[in-house]
Amino acid sequence: AQNFLQRAAKHSSVEKWMKHNKMDFLGIPSCVAFGSHTDSYRFLIFPAMGQSLQSIMEDGDELLPEKAILQIGCRLLDALEYIHSNEYVHADVQAENIYIMPGEKSQVYLAGYCYAFRYCPSGVHVEYREASRSQHEGAIQFISLDAHKGAAPSRRSDLQSLGYCMLCWHTGALPWNALTNPDQVADMKNRYMDDVPALLSHCFGKKRVSRALQAYLGEVMALQYSEQPDYAALKAGLCAALQQLGGALEQPLSL
Numbered sequence: 001a002q003n004f005l006q007r008a009a010k011h012s013s014v015e016k017w018m019k020h021n022k023m024d025f026l027g028i029p030s031c032v033a034f035g036s037h038t039d040s041y042r043f044l045i046f047p048a049m050g051q052s053l054q055s056i057m058e059d060g061d062e063l064l065p066e067k068a069i070l071q072i073g074c075r076l077l078d079a080l081e082y083i084h085s086n087e088y089v090h091a092d093v094q095a096e097n098i099y100i101m102p103g104e105k106s107q108v109y110l111a112g113y114c115y116a117f118r119y120c121p122s123g124v125h126v127e128y129r130e131a132s133r134s135q136h137e138g139a140i141q142f143i144s145l146d147a148h149k150g151a152a153p154s155r156r157s158d159l160q161s162l163g164y165c166m167l168c169w170h171t172g173a174l175p176w177n178a179l180t181n182p183d184q185v186a187d188m189k190n191r192y193m194d195d196v197p198a199l200l201s202h203c204f205g206k207k208r209v210s211r212a213l214q215a216y217l218g219e220v221m222a223l224q225y226s227e228q229p230d231y232a233a234l235k236a237g238l239c240a241a242l243q244q245l246g247g248a249l250e251q252p253l254s255l
Contacts, residue, residue, distance in 0.1 A: 004116040005031040005044070008086035017082055024250065027079045027109040029099075049109040050101035056255060057095060057169070064169045066210055067254040070242040072098070073166050073216070074235050074249050075108035080162070081231040083116075084155045087123070091115035091153040093161040094139040095169065106253045119154050125226040126152045136182040141174060145193065146225070148186035156223035159234070163217045170210070171203040193221055212241030 011030040018026050032045045053072070057064065064072075076093070083090055090097075090110065097112025115138055119126055128151055135150040137143065142164045144157035168174050176188040192199040196217045200209045215237050223229060239249060247254060 002034055002042075002044070003118070004083075004086075004088050004113050005034070008083070008088060013086075014082070017085075023078065025075070025078075025105065025107055026082060027075055027099075027107065028082055029109050029111055046111065048101075049099035049111065050107070051099065052096055053098040053100055053169075054095035056100060060255070063172050065254055066170060066212075067242060067245045067247040069166050069170045069210075070212060070238045070245070071106045071247065071249060071251070071253050072108050072169075073162065073238045074242070075106060076110055076162055077159075077231055077235045077238070079108075079110040080155075080158050083110075084119075084158070084229075087118050087120040088116050089119045089153045089155060090158050091117050091147065092138040092143070093158055093165055094142050095165065096139070100253060100255070103252070105250055108253075115153075117153050119152060125154070128152075128154075128225045136186075140180075140182050140185050141168065141177065145186060145189055148182065148189070151225075154225050155229055156220060156225065156227065159220040159223065159229055163213070163220050166213060167199075167203050167217070170213070171205075171207075173203045173205070175199065175202050196221055210241070212238055 009028055009030055014026055014028050014030060029046045029049055032047060034044045036042045080090065090113065092112055092115040097110065099109040099111055101107035131150040133150050133152055135148060137147055142161045144153065144160040146153055146157045164174060175192065176185040179185050179188065196214065200214055216234060219234060242249065
């Protein structure tokens with residue numbers, strides 16, 4: 001975490017990226033201070049980022065509407081594109097690591113960089129090698145197959161994890177939710193990798209399947225290990241669906 005924060009999450013770097021890309025907001029928290037206290041623990045200090053999405057969902061005890069899913073998804077795609085452009089992947093996208101700042105705009109922060117990995121040091125993408133790292137690192141429900149197999153996480157890993165998250169936040173019904181054995185979860189994910197319609201059918205049941213989520217998942221499940229995602233196209237798809245629902249990225253989150 002500290003390496004990423006020192007290398008890529010400086011306030012000046014984030015501001016420069018936002019200006020270059022004409023953005024109104026980017027949810028990359030800048031570390032205020034870090035260090036160690038005696039020999040007991042190390043610490044990181046961040047500015048206030050609001051409430052975690054996990055606690056918001058638990059307090060409300062309900063699933064998120066599609067409009068909120070799309071707003072959060074767009075904001076997280078911006079954050080992930082920035083992280084990836086700086087040679088790192090997040091590797092643990094989940095509601096506990098996402099923070100929402102209440103207010104007039106949809107300010108969504110991506111935190112929790114303990115699994116952050118430099119996938120492209122000096123511009124050279126790491127090779128795909130299973131069992132090169134610890135298997136099943138991260139939140140079991142949402143990590144990619146790469147993480148299950150112990151391969152170094154890559155850009156597709158983050159985007160696939162975001163897809164699993166959005167599905168779960170909206171439907172609450174990932175096929176492997178009840179499983180606790182990581183290998184069984186991996187087997188289930190593998191079964192649905194090439195059959196996104198079946199995954200959506202399971203999650204949505206008799207409800208109308210979100211075309212935006214279907215398009216997003218179809219794209220990210222087909223990514224190759226070292227392939228650069230088309231972030232603009234992915235975000236455009238989510239934003240178009242958001243507009244069709246009468247929402248906008250700049251509006252307060254529909255939680």
